Amino acid sequence: MPQLPVVGCTRRRARTHSRHDHISAPGRNMTHTATSPAPPHIPADMLHTFATSTLDEYETIAATHPNTAPNTLHYLANTSESGILNRLATRPDVTGELMHVIITNMQDRHPRYFWSGHSWVTSAITHPVTLPTTLAALVAHPDEGIALAALSNPNTPPDAIHAASKDRRTAIRVAAAHHRHIPRTDLYRLGTSRNTHVRNAVDTLRRRELDAYTKNLPEPDRAHAHLLIDNGFPGWPEQLATTISAHPQSERTRTVTIAAATPSHYASRNRR
Numbered sequence: 001m002p003q004l005p006v007v008g009c010t011r012r013r014a015r016t017h018s019r020h021d022h023i024s025a026p027g028r029n030m031t032h033t034a035t036s037p038a039p040p041h042i043p044a045d046m047l048h049t050f051a052t053s054t055l056d057e058y059e060t061i062a063a064t065h066p067n068t069a070p071n072t073l074h075y076l077a078n079t080s081e082s083g084i085l086n087r088l089a090t091r092p093d094v095t096g097e098l099m100h101v102i103i104t105n106m107q108d109r110h111p112r113y114f115w116s117g118h119s120w121v122t123s124a125i126t127h128p129v130t131l132p133t134t135l136a137a138l139v140a141h142p143d144e145g146i147a148l149a150a151l152s153n154p155n156t157p158p159d160a161i162h163a164a165s166k167d168r169r170t171a172i173r174v175a176a177a178h179h180r181h182i183p184r185t186d187l188y189r190l191g192t193s194r195n196t197h198v199r200n201a202v203d204t205l206r207r208r209e210l211d212a213y214t215k216n217l218p219e220p221d222r223a224h225a226h227l228l229i230d231n232g233f234p235g236w237p238e239q240l241a242t243t244i245s246a247h248p249q250s251e252r253t254r255t256v257t258i259a260a261a262t263p264s265h266y267a268s269r270n271r272r
Helices: 044-051 056-064 070-079 082-089 096-109 119-126 132-136 144-151 158-164 170-178 184-190 196-215 221-230 237-246 249-261
Strands: 020-025 028-033
Touching: 044 056, 044 070, 056 070, 056 082, 070 082, 070 096, 082 096, 082 119, 096 119, 096 132, 119 144, 132 158, 144 158, 144 170, 158 170, 170 184, 170 196, 184 196, 196 221, 196 237, 221 237
Parallel strands: none
Antiparallel strands: 020 028
């Protein structure tokens, strides 16, 4: 993941150190200049000492150095301001557990920085390691951009998608319809929505699935399926398969008549 801009913030501790700060660790001393690059072989125990420093540059080194131990990273995630959380979230070795701590603390302790206008926040939510439990808590977020970021992550679980399919916001329901984990019953229900945007989005998905399904059918079933679709078949691949198996090829005309006259089984009078 590319390094994203650090969000500005107010530090949690007063600054009393000079630009050249002296850090002590068991058995060794080290003086680091703020403008000099971090040495590549800093041991883990000294990096933990850096993490507890009151100097921004040392915390940044600890948050980004490849030798920093997992417990030190979790310490930083639980105690640092938003700028350091940004650094942690963009580490190439970030884990799902660490990302959960980062996102949770960002919401709870720095809510004014936790919004979709900060690209690193949405990058953290859409990151492939972000856990389903983390994402499930974000699909109902009042910031629509945050909720949409959670719904764009394939790790978002079906129960969270189910909840999103009932959200009052049109964009959230459309995003839920496009998620691969949406329960079929929710997809059928959204297909009968009174909202034109939601209904059209679901119909596009339905037609896409029907096209993919018919491509794998042998002849003459493929021609049979296309005949049904061209005549306005209202269902999904699973209903199309049932219809084709129930009506042999010799009964094409009768099948089309039945399909046109019979409402889809998922239609409901209780439309949203």
